[in-house]
Amino acid sequence: MNTYTIQPLNTGYATTSRSTYIYHHSTHKYYDVTGDQDLPVIAFFVEGNDHKILVDTGMSSTEIAHKYHHPGSTQPEGFAIYEQLEKIGVKPEEIDTVVLTHLHWDHSYYLSKFTHAKFYVQKKEYDFANKPIPLYFKSYEEPSLGLTPQFYGIDFKLLNGEVDILDGISVYPSPGHSVGHQTVVVNTKDGEYHCCGDLVFTYDNFKAIPEIKYTITPPSRFQDIVSLWNSIEDCKRRVDGRIDHILPTHEIKVLERKIIG
Numbered sequence: 001m002n003t004y005t006i007q008p009l010n011t012g013y014a015t016t017s018r019s020t021y022i023y024h025h026s027t028h029k030y031y032d033v034t035g036d037q038d039l040p041v042i043a044f045f046v047e048g049n050d051h052k053i054l055v056d057t058g059m060s061s062t063e064i065a066h067k068y069h070h071p072g073s074t075q076p077e078g079f080a081i082y083e084q085l086e087k088i089g090v091k092p093e094e095i096d097t098v099v100l101t102h103l104h105w106d107h108s109y110y111l112s113k114f115t116h117a118k119f120y121v122q123k124k125e126y127d128f129a130n131k132p133i134p135l136y137f138k139s140y141e142e143p144s145l146g147l148t149p150q151f152y153g154i155d156f157k158l159l160n161g162e163v164d165i166l167d168g169i170s171v172y173p174s175p176g177h178s179v180g181h182q183t184v185v186v187n188t189k190d191g192e193y194h195c196c197g198d199l200v201f202t203y204d205n206f207k208a209i210p211e212i213k214y215t216i217t218p219p220s221r222f223q224d225i226v227s228l229w230n231s232i233e234d235c236k237r238r239v240d241g242r243i244d245h246i247l248p249t250h251e252i253k254v255l256e257r258k259i260i261g
């Protein structure tokens with residue numbers, strides 16, 4: 001099977017509440033849940049076999065992030081996905097494949113910059129994003145808010161379930177954070193890595209809490225907690241418990257690893 005390298009790129013910081021985002025209320029006594037935490041918003045540049053690929057494209061400008069999403073969020077100068085790519089010598093038009101874990105604003109910005117790419121997302125996610133319930137208008141930048149969703153006008157290849165995208169790159173559904181959330185598996189010389197999007201926000205979410213018989217620490221932001229719980233268990237099983245082979249979008253420890261594989 002083909003192998004690739006994975007480079008995490010930081011596209012900015014989303015300010016989130018530890019108690020209402022990261023840790024489910026039933027787990028609060030086991031963690032420090034006071035205050036906010038600035039979570040990095042990571043996109044992954046995947047390269048190999050004459051392919052230049054992105055898994056997610058990161059967040060918006062500070063202005064939009066702060067006004068419409070999480071107050072306090074920032075995209076420092078030079079952190080937009082196309083600028084981060086430029087810093088490593090890659091032009092947006094060189095990207096041939098963009099795979100999106102889901103269509104939330106902080107995973108799918110600036111799509112129209114990638115003029116030569118094929119775009120992949122789960123059909124379930126695409127359908128919901130185009131007709132969200134009002135609770136998710138902000139997440140998908142619904143036009144009645146005065147925004148234009150970044151996925152409008154993009155010619156997606158819509159996926160149904162677990163499929164291969166390229167030799168060594170595949171996806172599987174991991175719903176629960178969003179309706180059609182998927183995890184992207186990248187084969188490297190160091191084995192498979194799972195770019196799991198917002199399946200979890202931090203590695204703490206994989207920790208068991210034996211005292212209350214929890215096998216994981218669920219996040220507090222979700223669309224369907226039963227699906228999410230099962231998706232987290234499924235991901236753990238697929239990596240054989242090797243949590244360091246899972247790459248969540250918002251885990252700061254992921255950024256410490258410059259090139260993976």
Ligand SMILES: [Zn+2]
Pocket residue numbers: 102104177178198
């Ligand atoms: Zn999300």
